[in-house]
Amino acid sequence: MEDRKLTVRAVERALDILMCFTKGSELALTEIASQIGLHKSTVHRLMTTLEDRGFVVRDSRSDKYRLGLKIWELSTHLSHSDDPAVLLLPAMESLRDRLGETVSLYLRDGGERIRIQAVQSNQAIRRVAQVGARLPLYVGASSKVLVAFAAESDQEEILNAADWPDTVDKDTYRAQLADIMEQGYAISIEEREPGAVAVSVPVMDHNGRIAAALSVSGPVSRLSAETLRDFAPVLKESARDMGLMISS
Known part of the structure; x- marks a missing residue:
């Protein structure tokens, strides 16, 4: 039983390491150890195994790691038939061409939102949106849309989470959610990032539940x-x- 627990723990740690690369394409051993809260020696052993299996590659010159070809190999076998990031891409490109600005699609994952698709503006000065970026739910137009149109139980879980910042007043936030529900969209003006603005709306499935946030x-x-x-x-x-499209 103890061996099984250790094996599961090792798998969890290896997956935590791979998830570190959602925040950077090249990471040093110390950066990875800091992010997942493990000793460098433990991380080094796990990285050696991941490197041997082709999931990560170490650059001998910089001594930094990046994702390996095995990740790409796995991704080529994903089913894209019902993947909104793939299914909605042509519509997002049409919207970008119509409005001339960067278009993004977000899903909620627990207490964060993740950008699963983006179509960059063709203008010289533009908002560059990185696919795979994870962002907090307490700030930004897309975050508020994802929370506003979520089930009431999900809203309360989000607002009462231990990591909800004390600097964001919950009553004010709830009032903003009510306004967003009434008008059907959210606007943010330099809320999360200086110089950036956004407008976001919900994408609802055939059951009337929010499937994504379009911004x-x-x-x-x-x-x-x-x-x-x-x-x-x-x-x-x-x-x-x-x-x-996603309901058909």
Whole structure:
């Protein structure tokens, strides 16, 4: 029984290591150890195994690790038939061409949102959105959409989580969620990142549950609050079409 527990723990630690690469493409051993809270010697043993199996590669010059070809090999066998990141990409590209700004698609994963797809603006000055980025739920237009249209029990779990920051007043946040529910979209002006603005709407499935958050973002120098509000009906139209696509 003890050996089985140790084996499971080792698998969990190896997966935690691989998830570190969602925050950076190249990481040093000390960075990985710090992120997952393990001693360097323990991480080194796990990295050696992952390297032997092709899941990570170590650059001998920088002594940093990056994901290996085995990850790519696994990803090629994913089923894309019902993957919203793949299924909705053409619609996102059409929306980008129509509005001229960066389009992103987010899912909620526990107490975070993750950007599962992005179509970058073609303009010289643009908002670059990194696919795979994990962001907190207490700030940003897409975060608030994902929370506003979630089940009430999920909302309370999110707001009462131990890591909810004391600097974000829950009553104010709840009032914002009510406004978003009423108007059907959320706007953020430099809430999470200086110089960046966004407008976001929910993508609902055939059961009326939120499936994703669709957003358009760009620089504050080009997109005023009024412009973002003008974008909202266009996003809602696209989100309705996307909802039909993922429900079919």
